[in-house]
Amino acid sequence: MRWPLVVVALWCVPSFAQARAVIRLPEGCSFTAGAPAAASTCADMLVLLKKTFERSTFKESCGDWPDLEAASRGEKVPGLAFLPLGRGHFLLQVRCTTGAYNESSLFFLWDDRTHEFAPPLVLFPAEGAVPEALVFARDFDAKRLTLWELRKELGDGSAGRYRRFTFVNEQPVLDEQVSKDGADHLDPYDFSRKAAPRGAKWVRTTPKSTGCLATLVAPACPGPPPSKTDEAVGEVLGAKQQLIIDCVLNIAGADTDAPGWKQAIKVKVVIKKGGELFTVDTTLDPDGPKRDATQACIEKVVRGITWPVTDAAMLSFEKDWTLNF
Numbered sequence: 001m002r003w004p005l006v007v008v009a010l011w012c013v014p015s016f017a018q019a020r021a022v023i024r025l026p027e028g029c030s031f032t033a034g035a036p037a038a039a040s041t042c043a044d045m046l047v048l049l050k051k052t053f054e055r056s057t058f059k060e061s062c063g064d065w066p067d068l069e070a071a072s073r074g075e076k077v078p079g080l081a082f083l084p085l086g087r088g089h090f091l092l093q094v095r096c097t098t099g100a101y102n103e104s105s106l107f108f109l110w111d112d113r114t115h116e117f118a119p120p121l122v123l124f125p126a127e128g129a130v131p132e133a134l135v136f137a138r139d140f141d142a143k144r145l146t147l148w149e150l151r152k153e154l155g156d157g158s159a160g161r162y163r164r165f166t167f168v169n170e171q172p173v174l175d176e177q178v179s180k181d182g183a184d185h186l187d188p189y190d191f192s193r194k195a196a197p198r199g200a201k202w203v204r205t206t207p208k209s210t211g212c213l214a215t216l217v218a219p220a221c222p223g224p225p226p227s228k229t230d231e232a233v234g235e236v237l238g239a240k241q242q243l244i245i246d247c248v249l250n251i252a253g254a255d256t257d258a259p260g261w262k263q264a265i266k267v268k269v270v271i272k273k274g275g276e277l278f279t280v281d282t283t284l285d286p287d288g289p290k291r292d293a294t295q296a297c298i299e300k301v302v303r304g305i306t307w308p309v310t311d312a313a314m315l316s317f318e319k320d321w322t323l324n325f
Contacts, residue, residue, distance in 0.1 A: 019088025019112040025071065025080060032074035041115045043072035048117050049094075049108070049216075056216040058106065058133075062096035079105075083140045083147075088113040089170050091122070091147075096134060101152045104134045109170055109213060120213035123221055124149075124165060125174040128278070130270065130314055131211045133219050135163075138191045147172065150191045154183035157190055162197050165211075172211040178204045209313055232308040233271060233317045240301050241321065247297035248323060251290050262286075267302060268318035275307040278314065 020038060023029055029042035050068040053059060066079035079095030092108040108119040123131035136151040145167040153159040159180045165172040180187075180202045187199025196204065212221035248263055249256060264285040270278040280302045282295045 022084060023082035023090060023112070025082070026074045026076055029082070030072055030074035035074075038112060038115070042110070042112075045110065045115070045117050045119060046072040049119070052118065052216045056219075058096065058216060058219075062106070064095050064098045066095055068094075082110065084142050085145060085167055085170055091140075091167075092119060093137065101155045101157075102136050104136050104151075106133055106216075107135060107137075118215070121216055121219055122172060123211045123214050123219065124163070124172050125207070125209040125211045126163070127174065127177045127179075127205045127207045127209070128272070130316070131221050133214075136161075139193060141193070148191065148193065150189075153181075154185075156183070156185055156188040157197075158185050158188045159183040159201075160189075160197075162189070162191075164196070168210075171213065174207055174209050174211075176204065176206050178202050207313075229308065229310050229312070229315060230317060233269070233310075233315065234319060236305055236307060237267065237269065237302070237317070237319050240305060243301045244298050245321065245323065247301065248294055251294045251297060255288075255290075263323045265298070265321045265323070266318060267298060268316065269302060269307075271307050271310050271315045271317070273310055273313050275309040277303060277305070277307055 020028070023042065026032070027035060028039055029046060031040055031043045046068040053062075053065060053068075058065075064079065066077045067075075068077075068080070071077040071080055081093045083091040083093060085091060088111060090110045090112060092110045093105045094108065096104045096106055107122040107124075109122055110119045121133055123133055124135050125131050135147070136149050137147060138150045139148045140146070147165045147167070149161070149163040149165070150157075151161045159182050162176075162178040163174060164176040166175050167173070176196060178197045180197065180199070182201075184201070187197070187202060189197040189202075214220055214222075244265065244267065248265060252261075252263070255261060266283040266285075268281045268283075270280075272278045280299050282298045282302075284291055284294060
């Protein structure tokens with residue numbers, strides 16, 4: 001007796017094969033009747049993002065944040081877009097502010113394969129600064145995965161900042177930055193994909209630095225693990241402890257005689273590559289009437305420090321002191 005030969009072929013389909021290539025609004029991310037499951041899941045994300053936004057510091061600065069809950073119900077809401085990155089990933093662009101010649105947005109990374117309800121916030125690199133969330137986006141090329149930014153100081157575009165990013169593994173890489181401070185009506189620029197700003201005072205850099213993924217409630221890149229450089233920065237800052245304390249005590253004066261007098265001090269520094277101080281930020285708690293004078297004294301001490309050479313493009317370090325009498 002012969003048995004029929006049955007051949008069963010199995011294919012392993014990558015998870016992103018089922019993901020959408022395009023998300024059209026409003027139907028692609030809403031609870032509307034007949035919408036596919038992916039659209040409903042996306043709508044859940046918008047509702048959660050709205051709640052997270054309400055608890056973040058961006059609530060005060062983003063005056064033109066769109067109504068995400070209305071969008072989840074299928075209403076047409078301006079200031080919202082999904083930009084495809086491929087393999088089921090999208091940049092969710094959400095408007096933050098609008099003005100006469102600029103509009104800023106926040107960007108989130110939405111994975112249409114895994115449907116994580118809390119998409120991470122994308123932080124974009126900038127030359128001479130720590131990665132930042134707000135981007136004054138002008139255009140996006142889905143084939144080249146390129147995003148352009150232009151922030152004008154004045155309507156004629158004679159000053160501002162231009163940045164061009166390419167997305168690599170869903171994270172932004174800064175390919176080019178051209179900046180000019182102080183609008184002077186010379187060498188004006190209007191955005192074009194084909195050309196960047198040019199002129200005597202426009203400064204061009206090609207840093208090739210990478211951003212990171214963060215959250216709305218903690219919009220900062222994760223810090224590196226402690227290193228010898230961190231220890232060296234801590235040592236030189238700690239060596240100025242007495243001068244910093246003297247700033248507080250000398251300016252506070254007789255206030256230190258009050259029962260239960262207490263002062264907490266936090267000094268945060270950002271060191272650029274090569275050991276150059278980029279920023280210093282001093283926080284005092286309680287924040288009293290002599291704050292400005294105390295901060296100025298402490299920051300003068302910090303700016304006089306010779307910092308150790310660093311390999312990282314930016315290194316952030318902070319140190320705390322608490323005085324009790």
